[in-house]
Amino acid sequence: MRTDDTGNDGMNGNFLHPSDSEIQKWMSNAFNMAKEALECGEVPVGCLLVYNNTVLGKGRNEVNETKNATRHAEMVALDQVLDWCSDRGMDPKVVCKSTVLYVTVEPCITCAAALRLLHVPLVVYGCKNERFGGCGSVLDVASGDLPHTGTSFKCVPGHRAQEAVDMLKTFYKQENPNVTKPKVRK
Amino acid sequence: MEPESKKRKGMEYDPDSWQVLPVLSDEMSDDVEFLDAFAAPITDKRQTSRLVKDLSAVHPISDLQHIRRVRPCKDKSSPHPLEVIVCLVSDVPHIKGRPASLGDLLSSDEFNLEGLGEPFPVRIPARAPLTRPQFEQASLHWPTSFHEDKRITLGLKGQLFTSRQKTKIHEYMTLAVEAAKSGREEGMDAVGGVIVDPKSGRIVAVGHDLTRDHPLHHAVMVCIDLVAWAQGGGVYGYEKHPACTYAAMDHQVQTGASGSVENAQPYICTGYELYVTREPCVMCAMALVHSRIGRVFYGVPSPDGALGTKFKIHCQKGLNHHFDVYQGVRRRSCEELVQLT
Numbered sequence: 289m290r291t292d293d294t295g296n297d298g299m300n301g302n303f304l305h306p307s308d309s310e311i312q313k314w315m316s317n318a319f320n321m322a323k324e325a326l327e328c329g330e331v332p333v334g335c336l337l338v339y340n341n342t343v344l345g346k347g348r349n350e351v352n353e354t355k356n357a358t359r360h361a362e363m364v365a366l367d368q369v370l371d372w373c374s375d376r377g378m379d380p381k382v383v384c385k386s387t388v389l390y391v392t393v394e395p396c397i398t399c400a401a402a403l404r405l406l407h408v409p410l411v412v413y414g415c416k417n418e419r420f421g422g423c424g425s426v427l428d429v430a431s432g433d434l435p436h437t438g439t440s441f442k443c444v445p446g447h448r449a450q451e452a453v454d455m456l457k458t459f460y461k462q463e464n465p466n467v468t469k470p471k472v473r474k
Numbered sequence: 475m476e477p478e479s480k481k482r483k484g485m486e487y488d489p490d491s492w493q494v495l496p497v498l499s500d501e502m503s504d505d506v507e508f509l510d511a512f513a514a515p516i517t518d519k520r521q522t523s524r525l526v527k528d529l530s531a532v533h534p535i536s537d538l539q540h541i542r543r544v545r546p547c548k549d550k551s552s553p554h555p556l557e558v559i560v561c562l563v564s565d566v567p568h569i570k571g572r573p574a575s576l577g578d579l580l581s582s583d584e585f586n587l588e589g590l591g592e593p594f595p596v597r598i599p600a601r602a603p604l605t606r607p608q609f610e611q612a613s614l615h616w617p618t619s620f621h622e623d624k625r626i627t628l629g630l631k632g633q634l635f636t637s638r639q640k641t642k643i644h645e646y647m648t649l650a651v652e653a654a655k656s657g658r659e660e661g662m663d664a665v666g667g668v669i670v671d672p673k674s675g676r677i678v679a680v681g682h683d684l685t686r687d688h689p690l691h692h693a694v695m696v697c698i699d700l701v702a703w704a705q706g707g708g709v710y711g712y713e714k715h716p717a718c719t720y721a722a723m724d725h726q727v728q729t730g731a732s733g734s735v736e737n738a739q740p741y742i743c744t745g746y747e748l749y750v751t752r753e754p755c756v757m758c759a760m761a762l763v764h765s766r767i768g769r770v771f772y773g774v775p776s777p778d779g780a781l782g783t784k785f786k787i788h789c790q791k792g793l794n795h796h797f798d799v800y801q802g803v804r805r806r807s808c809e810e811l812v813q814l815t
């Protein structure tokens with residue numbers, strides 16, 4: 289489903305599906321963000337919103353500093369896209385219709401609904417989000433029949449999934465006080 | 475308690491103007507499922523315990539713990555006072571659909587049929603009822619055990635809350651309705667919300683829809699961020715929206731009822747209540763799970779609502795936080811708001 293049209297006009301629906309090499313490039317970028325987050329003791333999730341080969345939003349989890357439990361990486365990145373649009377007087381709907389989310393972990397139910405509300409057509413992700421996933425793991429918000437909640441979107445799951453899972457496991461081991469205070473330190 | 479004179483117009487609560495009902499899980503609100511079975515009269519009462527023992531050995535129903543194998547005969551004029559479940563229809567697949575005799579159900583050379591009359595079809599509840607309406611429906615067919623949750627029974631009758639509590643609920647929803655109207659005056663969707671700490675009665679946040687400014691700023695998302703502000707966090711500015719307010723945390727220290735110093739701040743919305751004019755969408759409903767909200771009251775359902783209509787996020791299996799949801803509060807006022815949008 290690829291066209292030679294550069295497809296920068298979301299209004300006529302010419303959404304350009306990313307090539308495998310593009311997916312690899314942007315996901316490697318997202319994984320680097322997740323690794324950095326893990327090294328700083330933060331939730332290891334990295335995400336990018338890419339519009340016409342340009343990164344418009346890059347997010348990391350900001351729940352702790354904002355005391356707002358919805359400040360997931362995707363929400364932070366979406367705000368950057370909205371700011372980018374308003375700086376240029378562009379319609380966010382038009383821009384988002386041609387924007388792809390690359391994220392190391394399946395978006396949660398809240399973020400999946402937010403992506404629908406903004407009409408993002410495609411999400412490429414690493415591992416499943418067994419606890420909160422909104423693209424099928426807990427609920428399928430991505431393709432659910434929700435005519436009043438924006439547009440459904442497609443997913444490309446499983447990109448470097450094991451690596452993403454391992455990072456999450458490392459993080460939650462650190463978080464769990466029963467694991468972090470062993471009497472014998474190795 | 476607010477003095478009477480401080481109460482605003484529209485605050486007066488008319489107990490007949492609305493009814494608050496719980497939004498229960500599908501398991502609790504669906505009709506009872508039944509299994510087809512055969513029962514037979516016990517023609518000789520002295521054989522009852524032996525028959526139950528023998529039947530349980532041939533056709534056990536041990537996975538139906540809620541079912542009593544023997545029931546008193548409903549027809550009081552019947553010559554035999556007791557009836558017993560012989561087997562489930564699924565236990566005897568060879569007799570598809572046709573009327574069965576005891577010989578079809580029990581191989582008579584091995585089973586002592588003494589004291590057992592001719593079998594007849596019955597329907598038995600497939601699982602234990604969870605609510606009184608389910609119990610009543612199930613009992614029409616066969617006796618079943620029922621562990622009643624009195625709160626749910628009262629809730630379904632609209633009697634869970636005292637009139638004093640309903641007055642409070644009415645007041646909080648009135649604030650949400652007023653916030654929705656303020657938002658509407660700014661060109662937003664007419665949806666408003668209020669977050670309350672029920673322990674102190676403190677109103678932590680009042681907010682309304684801001685989707686003209688930001689497509690994701692539904693009233694609930696705004697309220698959640700205002701609670702974050704109240705706790706020293708927060709993301710967005712609300713200076714331009716006078717009806718979006720929060721009460722900073724130190725108020726609670728002053729009004730703390732117990733007088734004890736509790737430094738450990740609850741995780742975001744733990745224990746708080748949300749009053750919102752319209753059923754939250756899936757984004758907002760899950761945001762309430764992430765925020766650990768205590769309870770939600772809403773006025774009217776919405777077409778893609780996620781606390782009853784399309785999903786029941788508050789009791790979704792697999793999620794780590796669940797909460798009670800009630801709907802119908804100030805229904806008419808909330809319906810009028812939907813017309814405005």
Ligand SMILES: [Zn+2]
Pocket residue numbers: 360362395396397398399400
């Ligand atoms: Zn999320």
Ligand SMILES: [Zn+2]
Pocket residue numbers: 692693694754755756757758759
């Ligand atoms: Zn919403």
